[in-house]
Amino acid sequence: MYALGFGKCRERAFAEDLLFDHDEASSVRLHLGAEFEFDDGSDPARIAGDVSINCGSDGTYAARSGREWLGDVRARVSSGLQLSGSSTVSTAVHNWASADPTPHQTARLSKYKFSYSFQVNAGQKIIRLHFNPSTYRGFKRLKDLFTVEACSFTLLSNFSASITAGALGVKTFAKDFCLDILENQQLNIVFSAESSPSLDTYAFINGIEIISVPASLSYFRGGDIGLQMVGQKPLVYVDNSIALEIVHRISVKQDLVSSADGSSDMFAMWLTTPKQKPGNIKNITWNQPVDVGFRYLVRLHFSDIQLNMAKTEGLNFKVLINEIVVSTDGDIVKVRDGSIPWYEDYVVLLNGHKQEGKRDLLICLQSNQDFVDMHGPLKGFEIIKLSNPDSSLAAPNPLPPAQDSPLSTFQPLFMILGRRNSTMTFAIAVISLVNIIVHLSLKSWGSWESSSSEEENKPSAGAARLLRRFLLDEIRLATRNFNNELLIGKGGFGRVYRGHIDKGQKAVAVKKLKPNSRQGAHEFLTEIETLSEIRHINVVSLIGYCNEHREMILVYEHMACGSLADHLYILPKDNSNYFSFTWKQRLNICIGVARGLEYLHTGCGIIHRDLKASNILLDENFVAKVSDFGLAKPEQRNKLQSHVSTKVKGTFGYVDPYYVTTSKLRRKSDTYSFGVVLLELLCGRRAVDSEVLMDEQILTKWAREKINKGEVDQIIASSLREEISPNSLKTFVGIAGRCLNDDPKNRPTMSEVVLQLEFALKHQESNQNLVLNEITSVSVDLRPSTSNDIIDVPRAAPPIITTTKRQNLTLPLEKQTSGKFDINREVTSGKKQWTRFTTVKLLRFRPWRAFRKRVKPSKKNELLFEESAVRSLQYDFARIRAATNDFSFANKVGQGGFGSVYKGMLSYGQEIAVKRLSSSSRQGNDEFVNELLILARLLHRNLVKLLGFCQEGNERLLIYEFVERLSLDLILFDPMKCSLDWDRRYKIILGTAMGLHYLHEGSELRIIHRDLKASNVLLDKDLNPKVADFGIARVIEADETSNTSRIVGTYGYMAPEYAMHGTCSVKSDVYSFGVLVLEILSGQRNKNYTNGEDLVNLTWKNWREGTAANMIDPRVRMGSTDSLDVMLRCMHVGLLCIQESPASRPTMGSVTVMLGASTNTLPTPSEPVAYMVSQEYRPTNTNYRQAEREASPSNIDMSETEFFPR
Template sequence: MISHALLVICILVSAAVLGLGDATAAYKPTDLFLINCGTSSDTIDSQSQTWTSDQQHLLTSKLKNLSFSSDASYQEEVPQVPYTTARIFLSNVNYSFPVSPGWKYLRLYFYPTRYESGFDTASSFFSVTVNGFTLLKNFSADLTVKASKSKSLVKEFIVPVNQTLNLTFMPSPSSLAFVNGIEIVSMPDGFYSKGGFDNMITNVGSTIDFNIKNTTAFETVHRINVGGQMVDEVGDTGMFRRWLPDDDVILSENSGIIPVVPGVKINYTEKTPPYVAPEDVYKTYRTMGNVDNPEINLNFNMTWLFTVDAGFLYLVRLHFCETLAEVNGPGQRIFTIFLGNQIAKQEMDVIDMSGGSRIPMYLDFNVLVGFENGPRPDLRLGLHPYADIFPKYYDAILNGVEILKLNSSEGSLAGPNPNPLVSSDQTPNHVKPSARKGNNSHVLVITLAVVGSSVVLATFVSVIALLRKKKKTKDVPLHTTSKPTDSCSPLTTYLCRRFSIFEIKYATNDFDEKLIVGTGGFGSVYKGRIDGGTTLVAVKRLGIASKQGAKEFKTELEMLSKLRHVHLVSLIGYCDDENEMVLVYEYMPRGTLKDHLYKRNKASDPPLSWERRLEICIGAARGLQYLHTGAKHAIIHRDIKTTNILLDENYVAKVSDFGLSKVGPTSESQSHVSTVVKGTFGYLDPEYYRRQVLTVKSDVYSFGLVMFEVLCCRLINIEIVPQEQSDLIRWVKSNYIGGTLDQIIDPDLAVDITMISLEKFCEIAVRCVQDRGTERPPMNDVVWGLEFTLQLHETAKKNNEGGTMTDAEALLSKTDDNCVCDPVVGEEPKAL
């Protein structure tokens, strides 16, 4: 404990030397551990902090048999302490730290690179637990760093401890674990559990009170100094937190303005003591600007997007402080706070709540993030001026953001590994000899290059031998990777992950036919696993001899690498080695919509309910809506059909197969694109088929046919039925006009469907399949109409499935057919 006390004194002295104000001394931690893992003696970092060796904290007696230390081979743009050395674990190893009761910051430091022992972190997957909580599961520090702009990584957790903090590292099968540094810092009692400065936690989207138990663990996902620069650990208020600028999370780099008010002194209060956030956070902020034309601010939101893991509750802490001289009274600047597209607080008046200018305050909100937008969605934070009571300024303000993930009911904080970014420079950083510190000699450069090449070659051979040994089926044939073909633009390479043919063959067991989950005109789709077997993917292999397949490959790669939407299938990466054309997508476990309509086994795979079919149609329509309106120029899919609408594990619909997609008109003078006819017969727009005139309304026509199939559960053309029923469009239209729609629906829907929603659904579908494109609705109207149809169905079911539909009919009578929902104020995400 003496060494700990000396360490605290050393840190406080260094803070004083750096000229930090009183705010930095606002909190003095009772527990402070700085552990440099893998070292045998104390080390001093660049900020004069002392880091101790980790050996005295290891419970395991046979240390040499279960772990070893190793120095990093290269040191790139990261501090030497604690990243010079690492503790590498061969088996489960536990650290033990005696601490006082209460919540503690636990920070784990990782530098994924190659180490002198031959250990390469690219193959390292492991889990970490502490006192019964799972912090990381099958975690890859290498993938996590490659998904960021940094060379190193700090994972910060907040864990409740009684007397001892037991930290365990557990390597995944056939893998090793590692860590470079461990930091433990105590924090004020109830710092995050009591709520904001008003001692409340607002439960967004619910009226039920929300409380945080003292047995809850957190992971710090984001800590942002809005409008300001990075505040490092020594610049914080005694808890060694790091506040990052908001450049990477603001929706638009040019969003709002950053006022500069010199000589500001923040007036901390008992409700907001100095340790809540440093002065630099409360002195800097963003506002919407447009001082000369403030009414412009009413047309958009100031928006931030924070990537999070789905399936967790999040504590969102927002920091505010008004410092402008002209904003000095209540009622002058009032705005609404949106979290996850829901209203978190309708009337936010900083001056009124804090008590005056330059007085800081902070509010806490609880938000549930579901899986609707994928496993790693963006949590959207938006601010919009509240104009109903005519404030002096139509504006909004934000100083800082903290987003903390709460542990699940199983005690887990672990999320999936992110998809790494791929830069245009394909050379791995850790094999660049020039990156090593202090290397100015040409001879040394050449020597390191030779040694590095030898290490890479030896490691490559070792990995291949290990993989061969692990395979239970036939060996994967090895090939020398050829020079990549010129199949994608530099932008695509940056946005999309590039796989080697070796990785693809290993993921698919050398294209094992047993793993084929689908086939198309240009190749087969395989079920595969990447990232050490942790991530399921769909691997589409296009035929080598197909020239059309090569064009489809390039088109789909260019399109999907630039488009991201919850209702579009996500492209993870590609491979163009050895004349192969391979695309890697997110895996969709529920298969195609066509499978659920026609190939289901009723005993094990029950039919889709009417409500679920409506939700699937809405999802697919939103995907098309995004294609038509979300990019600079409209994108026409050209092959919409039930086969190209895929379903994830929660039956969320995603549009797929963009090989035939075409960019729409690129100038206002153009009304269409003239091109040869491509697509699937039966779904083709008559105008496009007859005149080769392609517009976004061609997709609308195809989607109308999909709606007919969803309703009737029958193919477009059938020869074994009476002639009047052979053409699906004519058959549905005649029954729609004749008022006999109940006779054509899928028999499985007979007891589930409501007539009022059936009629509205058919009205939309019939409008979609009009012969002339100008008579068809845009996808915006289709989405709104389908959402309204679902609302009608739910209202009718709620009243009485077989009785009156008064509420639904009243709802219908109040709504204009051409606009079936109110637009949402705010800005929509744009495509790249």
């Protein structure tokens, strides 16, 4: 049973709904007198009764209801009221005819802070705040943005009364709060304007009522009386450590009257629900919108007469809250202390992030018989919000309302003329009727058009969940109503404004698309759907959107340094604000853009289709970010063709000629556009420049002609001619030429482009002759070589750079994610080298309670995670329980030391996999939080996608996308199930490499997985690999490594420096990947070999002896003889990945290049260390016994999962 507590007193009275229109309610308000007790001494008097303050007025005023209101302009200390702070008073410019002038005509306002202090008796107090968001002298409407605090609680934060009134469809409104005031405690109410240098905001208040609550109607309980939460075990204690907001008071009866004892004066009247239509009613549901992310006290009031009738007539009923049964008739009717209870209290939690806005709280009454009076034994209910652990009741401003009918406009006219002249009345009635019909038709059309537009411009449920939906009023406030002073860009799409959100603390870019544009609507949705699924340091982040009233608005992170085009072409005209980019800065920008495109192509399957200088934005550190995805096109993954047939769109000068002539869009179309950008950065000229000679206006044509004539120096921007090193220039021009190749097949992948540009940057930094040739073909030499072998990379075009030294060159390039690239490549002579690593502190995650605000750092190098990064991913436990059929055995698909995995389906059809951690799980709370916080920041097609989490009581759930084929090891190592031909294995190898590459270099975080293995690679229905299980992953910065005494992972996959010394880096993951590649090639586990040899060393021996083909799984070797060279190249790369020295291993970026193109002669691998079978292995950390114990298979392999066959 979920019933939480029973009141033992009779119902006293019903109260008004918190957010109703006071214009209508003022006529039913009862008199609330103000009583004062004056002390003999000089101390302020203590208010013994209730008081009403008419803010901004002088003297005593009577409201239309007869209630007396006291002005605060000359309030005396002896009156029990004190006013402090900086404020002014003003009269509203607009006087609403239906609004009671008291207390709505005057207001107290401030652009700073002011407060009221009340000396009140101890007890529970209703604090009712009245707002009339009109225009006041010196204070504009829609500029109000403020915080209200009472005692130690935050009642409202970042609150706009103007937005709230607009959303409610009212002119004035009030909000009710409830606090328990202790003996001798002063009630302080503080109003603080949200200060910002860019926003002229203010705080205001029109009226304040302080109302005492009778003990018989108390919402607060004693400290030892807890209320159990619906559907959960923890108790909630509602005491003076909690503040309340009275959100709804709903009467479901039509004939309620106030009680005779006058206690109804406390609340006036309840809001009555519309009368149900007569009929057979056995199931009644009330949907009440409430703010997400709070707990709610739900008080249900029952009729004693109806309860007795139910007991007599055998009526069986039950009450459900959010589809969970909380009480039955037997629970309610049973006698307690000889009397029938009159109300029941329940506590409900609505999980989610506050920015989600509102969600319906469902109260349902079900019966086995028809309810006679359409409401059964229920008289009404109250919904009261409880403050969060941070003592706050604040929630985002609400959504806009539906519009009102104009019929009321004509009603006074009929009342005035109807009695005087029947003919005139009839004529006017006809005219008015015609006007009404026309008006309603136009309005209906406008409303239909608006709602239709909003429906058409509505993003998918997945995109809407990941993004923030802004109110139009919020956008107007952020941009000062689209002030031209904040205009930072405009074009055919519309305009871009600079703005500030979240109390003016966060700068954003607001793109306002042209309304009524069909093309704009398509691009609006395309951008939302595309950017909601993208997380990369070199791709601009979309924060949210607004699709209200036919507006199409996108809100992005603000790029402080504007676009690349600004710096190349616009700012040079303003010498005071212009400085020319250095060549190194330009190379860094090129590398950043190339990485962004590489991620779009390989990580998301997206073709940008409109890359150009104006769509490359720069943040405050000049890190480049690809933007504007209005023309982006997803690849057709399920088709064999490598292109998308589509109408040609793009920008002249950048668009791929092959795409123009064939309408076939490929990834390489973006590569061509990127080549144009490369020339722009080199030449400092636009792609199409009408200010130069006719035959020089097309940049690509002019630059190619100059390059072919050997006149490269003539196309270089004048500011760069003395700066660029020859080798850097040759490399850069070479890769630009390949990007602009007329045949898309001869253009490089963006992975290759990144590698080439990094070489160009290294040349510029070191000005050395490095061994580098264009990568266009492969030549695999199976014989071992020495350090004197030449690395020869043949290519179709003449080589740019020649060999000057006979050495092996390690390909990996170490990169920083900050946009500044420190490329640390080591050239080794073949002998063992160990790199000395710096000890740093990595990310540590605190217990789950840290989610209340953020994961607080305890060390200097620890990272911060905001609450908002994960709150939007939170699910209700009841929802997941329903999705998995109450975690039924039929839905169970996996089992491990951590707990169980279940398949489920959400209400909108999304298939999910739910990892339910057991209370005794070895994957403890730290791993749970670790995986959640890391995966919440990642999105890549080769990483398993985290959809959300649930943390309620002892339950810890992680919710992922459902991956149909489960894990790689179950297919690869089972000879009865294995159906992986070479093409599929190769796709798995390449996809896993891309996923790791993104972890190491592409996301906002630099992540070491630490437990890559076959069981942690999941396969979807198309056998695309997805790296999973981030429970022991770590976040580091740039090129840092970590030393640890706690070694976790899986033997056979762990790098030797990590297993033996506790040193881990991104190269540790590279080692694990190398082992995985050898497993995929052989079809054998790395631990399945005998005679003291493992897979790694046995593969090396065959490689050295020229029999490497013997290590390839016969099932794929015999069936794919034409692919033997590719298999051997993959083995070669795998052996490079398991080099003993981390510095000798390639980066994952280099691995993707070596795997993805038949291009280069690879360095020769050296013999791997045989630490896994050495009898001399001893961990070198100080806590030897602990390390040895934690390195045992039972403790290391924490995340292995056994799946049940389906």
